[in-house]
Amino acid sequence: MSPHSRVASGLRLRTAIGLGAVASSLSRALRRGDGQVIGGRVVLSACPDAFGRLTARRHVTFVSATNGKTTTTRLLAAALRTAGPIVTNLSGANMPAGMVSVLARTPDSQTPAVFEADETYLPGLLAQTPSATVVLGNLTRDQLDRVGEVAMVARRWRTAFADHPALAAVANADDPHVVWAASVLPDVVWVGAGQPWRADAACCPECGAVLRFDDTDWSCGCGLRRPEPTWWLDGDHVAGPSGRYRLDLALPGRANRANAVLALAAAARRGVTPERALAAFREVASVGGRYQVREYAGRRLRLLLGKNPAGWVEMFDVLAPAPAPVIIAINARAADGRDPSWLWDVPFERLAGRLVVATGERCHDLAVRLLYAGVRHVVAADLAAPWPQELGDAGSPGGPPLDLVATYTAFRDWLRRTGGDTDVR
Amino acid sequence: MSVDPNLSRGAPGRGHPTSEVRIVTVFPTLLGTYGDGGNAHILAVRAQARGIPASVIRVDPGDAVPVEADLYLLGGGEDDAQVAAVELLRPSALPQAVERDAVIFAVCAGFQLLGHEFPGADGRPVAGLGLLDVTTTRLSRRAVGELLAEPTDATPLREPLTGYENHAGATTLGAAVQPLGLVRAGVGNGTERAGHLVEGAVQGRILGTYLHGPALARNPELADHLLGLVVGRPLPPWPQPEIEALRAERLAAAGWRR
Ligand SMILES: [Zn+2]
Numbered sequence: 234m235s236p237h238s239r240v241a242s243g244l245r246l247r248t249a250i251g252l253g254a255v256a257s258s259l260s261r262a263l264r265r266g267d268g269q270v271i272g273g274r275v276v277l278s279a280c281p282d283a284f285g286r287l288t289a290r291r292h293v294t295f296v297s298a299t300n301g302k303t304t305t306t307r308l309l310a311a312a313l314r315t316a317g318p319i320v321t322n323l324s325g326a327n328m329p330a331g332m333v334s335v336l337a338r339t340p341d342s343q344t345p346a347v348f349e350a351d352e353t354y355l356p357g358l359l360a361q362t363p364s365a366t367v368v369l370g371n372l373t374r375d376q377l378d379r380v381g382e383v384a385m386v387a388r389r390w391r392t393a394f395a396d397h398p399a400l401a402a403v404a405n406a407d408d409p410h411v412v413w414a415a416s417v418l419p420d421v422v423w424v425g426a427g428q429p430w431r432a433d434a435a436c437c438p439e440c441g442a443v444l445r446f447d448d449t450d451w452s453c454g455c456g457l458r459r460p461e462p463t464w465w466l467d468g469d470h471v472a473g474p475s476g477r478y479r480l481d482l483a484l485p486g487r488a489n490r491a492n493a494v495l496a497l498a499a500a501a502r503r504g505v506t507p508e509r510a511l512a513a514f515r516e517v518a519s520v521g522g523r524y525q526v527r528e529y530a531g532r533r534l535r536l537l538l539g540k541n542p543a544g545w546v547e548m549f550d551v552l553a554p555a556p557a558p559v560i561i562a563i564n565a566r567a568a569d570g571r572d573p574s575w576l577w578d579v580p581f582e583r584l585a586g587r588l589v590v591a592t593g594e595r596c597h598d599l600a601v602r603l604l605y606a607g608v609r610h611v612v613a614a615d616l617a618a619p620w621p622q623e624l625g626d627a628g629s630p631g632g633p634p635l636d637l638v639a640t641y642t643a644f645r646d647w648l649r650r651t652g653g654d655t656d657v658r
Numbered sequence: 659m660s661v662d663p664n665l666s667r668g669a670p671g672r673g674h675p676t677s678e679v680r681i682v683t684v685f686p687t688l689l690g691t692y693g694d695g696g697n698a699h700i701l702a703v704r705a706q707a708r709g710i711p712a713s714v715i716r717v718d719p720g721d722a723v724p725v726e727a728d729l730y731l732l733g734g735g736e737d738d739a740q741v742a743a744v745e746l747l748r749p750s751a752l753p754q755a756v757e758r759d760a761v762i763f764a765v766c767a768g769f770q771l772l773g774h775e776f777p778g779a780d781g782r783p784v785a786g787l788g789l790l791d792v793t794t795t796r797l798s799r800r801a802v803g804e805l806l807a808e809p810t811d812a813t814p815l816r817e818p819l820t821g822y823e824n825h826a827g828a829t830t831l832g833a834a835v836q837p838l839g840l841v842r843a844g845v846g847n848g849t850e851r852a853g854h855l856v857e858g859a860v861q862g863r864i865l866g867t868y869l870h871g872p873a874l875a876r877n878p879e880l881a882d883h884l885l886g887l888v889v890g891r892p893l894p895p896w897p898q899p900e901i902e903a904l905r906a907e908r909l910a911a912a913g914w915r916r
Contacts, residue, residue, distance in 0.1 A: 374691060377824055378802045382691065382736045435687035435719070441738040441779070443719040571803070572822040574871050577696030597904040601875050604900045605696070605703050612900070
């Protein structure tokens with residue numbers, strides 16, 4: 234690039250960022266979300282290589298997975314912050330526009346970045362940050378109409394990783410698709426984070442044969458097998474090269490312990506000790522509103538995100554025990570996936586003995602599923618109306634909160650309805 | 659149809675009560691990506707609701723496919739899984755079960771693999787089981803969205819068929835099959851017969867379709883038709899407000915007008 238064109242393109246980036254800031258504040262003034270993503274889009278359309286230019290001098294870590302990427306990003310960001318400032322994206326703003334908008338507002342060009350990355354956008358992002366670190370959790374069925382089938386996503390990851398051998402990876406050894414994709418990289422720290430949901434890994438991603446699963450181990454005749462992990466989840470402990478530590482998290486459930494082990498291994502790569510990382514993890518009590526208890530129309534609700542079968546199978550242990558009722562909100566907008574037939578992959582039979590309130594735009598799909606599961610339910614398309622009588626005084630002040638599990642956009646609606654995303658980052 | 663009741667129901671004394679409907683869900687880990695596993699459960703519940711005992715037998719890769727069951731279900735799956743499934747089914751008892759007049763209900767990838775040929779992951783044709791006179795090639799654009807079809811007279815069905823499709827198959831019907839429905843919204847088989855875009859295939863007691871949702875959750879009449887084929891008589895009505903509400907909503911969403 235000639236000195237002249239370098240000046241010109243530097244100007245172009247600065248102009249683009251200025252335009253983006255104007256768009257962001259306009260969008261906020263017009264009350265269209267927080268404006269971040271719109272600002273980022275404006276920057277990208279004026280300067281398509283903005284992401285690469287804004288990350289040229291900083292270390293970038295991408296966290297990607299079907300489930301747990303937001304939480305893992307939050308935990309990793311908390312751990313890395315113990316060593317100095319970092320840049321990270323708002324939960325859910327996990328496409329390039331969301332990242333560019335955060336970077337454009339960072340005062341310097343060297344602060345390390347930790348980004349949650351949508352699994353379909355990861356390959357495109359890596360093309361602009363070829364020496365990033367990738368933290369890879371799991372690949373399972375989700376939004377099949379938009380994301381595509383799991384094997385297809387894994388193929389795209391593997392191709393992108395093969396194109397960028399300077400990437401460093403921290404990857405889940407218990408997910409065959411993740412292993413197959415990451416194993417083309419020379420530098421991988423394997424983590425035994427577990428993967429209770431196996432229905433998407435029936436076939437070997439390398440040769441197509443039926444994979445052998447044996448307790449926690451898996452392998453294929455072609456040679457693809459579970460790599461020996463450096464760090465692994467062991468009940469409520471994490472074990473690794475420097476010892477065994479108790480995972481004393483504020484976040485509930487096995488899935489969050491798995492997220493924590495991945496974050497701990499990624500933090501260790503960046504020089505943060507397990508002790509310091511674990512202390513930072515304990516301060517994270519909610520992620521983008523998840524697990525928060527909010528008041529709504531005289532009841533206390535604990536907000537939970539349940540958006541696909543792999544996530545749901547880990548949800549049953551997080552719910553208040555039976556006979557506590559549960560509200561389940563199902564939408565099928567673009568960000569949820571337009572096809573809610575995944576409800577039939579969730580063992581809702583496990584909710585027998587409770588009352589379920591079916592709500593959301595696709596509450597009838599859920600009601601039919603619950604009918605066949607033999608789970609007592611009421612349908613309330615709109616919960617802004619009076620609470621269903623069958624709920625009794627569940628969630629009333631003074632008692633335990635009422636669990637509300639929602640798909641992605643239904644969760645966002647409930648968050649907005651109960652005061653917005655108030656997470657501190 | 660003529661079926662030896664002892665053959666199709668299992669002879670007494672072989673461990674099965676003569677009246678039990680035995681439903682086999684074939685390789686749900688390979689052919690169950692789109693919630694089609696629900697179909698087996700729905701059939702069992704709907705049979706039991708009419709006082710007909712029913713059981714679901716799950717067959718995983720490595721298990722033998724039973725020869726003497728009544729109803730076999732195959733669902734949708736990814737390309738590699740579809741090829742793995744057809745290779746496991748080629749030497750299995752499924753073709754024998756068809757000869758024995760078992761009822762087969764196959765969705766999407768399961769539908770394609772019952773035919774003569776379908777495209778594998780690399781696009782090259784893979785030989786199917788040849789149990790259904792259909793051949794599948796690639797659609798130029800993946801069919802994703804609501805699918806609405808009006809039943810043909812290949813079955814006694816009267817109500818519109820509703821579902822969600824997500825596939826890249828263009829399925830051409832041979833002379834031995836009838837389409838299950840005429841497409842009113844969506845793509846279905848992606849091929850025409852007599853100037854109509856058609857959906858699914860019916861050949862004797864084998865039914866194939868591109869309807870997910872799962873199909874039998876959204877189309878109770880279709881579920882009861884399959885059970886009726888097994889027990890040899892139509893089933894009494896079993897109206898459920900949840901199902902009526904779901905159908906009304908989905909039919910309206912797909913723009914259904916009689
Ligand atoms: Zn293999």
